[in-house]
Amino acid sequence: MRHCLPLLLILLGLPLQAAQLNLELGDHTQHWQTTQLLEHPQARDITINQDVTYKGTMRYRAVPLATLLEGVRPDDHLQAVALDGFAAEMPAAPLLQSGPAQAWLAVENPGQPWPPLAKGKPSAGPFYLVWTHPEASGIRPEQWPFQVATIRLLAPVEARFPALLPAPEVPADDPVRQGFALFQQNCLACHRLNGAGDAQFGPDLNLPHNPTEYFQPAFLRSFIRDPQSLRQWPQARMPGFPESVLGEQELDAVLAYLKHMAGRKHYTATP
Template sequence: MRRALLTLLFALTPLHAAELTLDLPGGPRIWDTDTLLAHPQARDVAITADVTYKTTMHYRAVPLAALLEGVTPDQHLQAVALDGFAAELPAAPLLNRRGSRAWLAVEDPSKPWPPLAKGKPSAGPFYLVWTDPQAADIGPEQWPFQVAKIRTLPSAAERFPALRPAGNASPAVVAGFALFQKNCLACHRLNGAGDAQFGPDLNIPHNPTEYLAGDFLPRYIRDPQSLRRWPQGKMPGFSREVISDAELGQLIGYLRHMADRKVTP
């Protein structure tokens, strides 16, 4: 009986306030849930077609630009999640005040968000969401959830030379490199380079272009579970709305190019 009462009490206890670390040019700062919920610019926002929950969601959120003290449009940021997901984010869209606008959604401990799946936590305590994302071509990897830290860094190409294509690479390969940074680097490393702790390296020991022949690699990127079905699979599919067929060809062209540029970590 005592155990049952303790279990019920635990279930009814609100979540604890969480903390978000911002490491920016103006200096590091830690924001907690209560302070963000009471922020003078906090407001209720409706997010249609939420990337994570796949439905319309309503959040209490702060315009991310209001928190990015000292950040300029030419800079680069990284949002690091609790599970090792590391989203690479150009600063310019994050600072927008109109069009595509970034918001830091804050989970109220007294009103927790839905779980991501049965037995899983929610997207909180902090989730980067967008209003009108189409205006700036914001992709799904630019919606990191369970965010623990946001920091300014040099761009990925500057930090990790092992990711770069050869200097004489074609424009299509260079375009594929940009697509890789936007859509793949949040989860994967390549040549051991990158900050993500989530997915496997895409060049070492083998590049996917070396073992997925024919149209299998494009099919895998479009719908991973169509080729390898397993309950714990986490890689999302990339629709034509996110990556067009032409862009998918450029991305695969970059991967094929890098298969000849393996670097031992």
């Protein structure tokens, strides 16, 4: 009977059960219900002109994210975890600013659900991190996590996952270092490397083999730019990274980091 309840509610024309957002912010945890957020004193109706997920103009009931991040400091590090295991790593400073780019938590009203992401797919709800004027701060697509379930305060990636670090002797201005930073922003939300990372979404990019080891360079670049141009697969979930998102020099840096890490495989012993 428990599994039949959502279907019964749909058949009766009733809204589905509201969701809960979990905030794990260091020494305190908060839980926000959908209704509480929709009725939040600072909730607003906002328009997003170039929505990253829906590829067009969308209107949302949303709360300034900074309002919910009590006690978080600009030099802190946050992670937004989605229902499907996507784990977006985000420095706190852009999330706390009130402009020019501003982060908002869009809240899906169960009685007025958002469009599905694709045929047979759910929507971007129940909670979706969106931005007004994202171009003003260079906000990347991976900083728009949807289907968010939890936002938590964590140590920076470098401290949590030393297996991701380039060799200590790599100079600070080396493209490998820039590639590591870009990898955190664009890849770590879906992938692990050397078994390190919190994502449960995509495959490990170094174990057992690094893509620089089995892709010819030109094909690897094509795959990153447009995965479907190399492997047409209806169920594929990896997005492409056009030059507007990842410039040529930035892509060079990511590939330099991956190639470097192919020589730094770290295997975790299993019990």
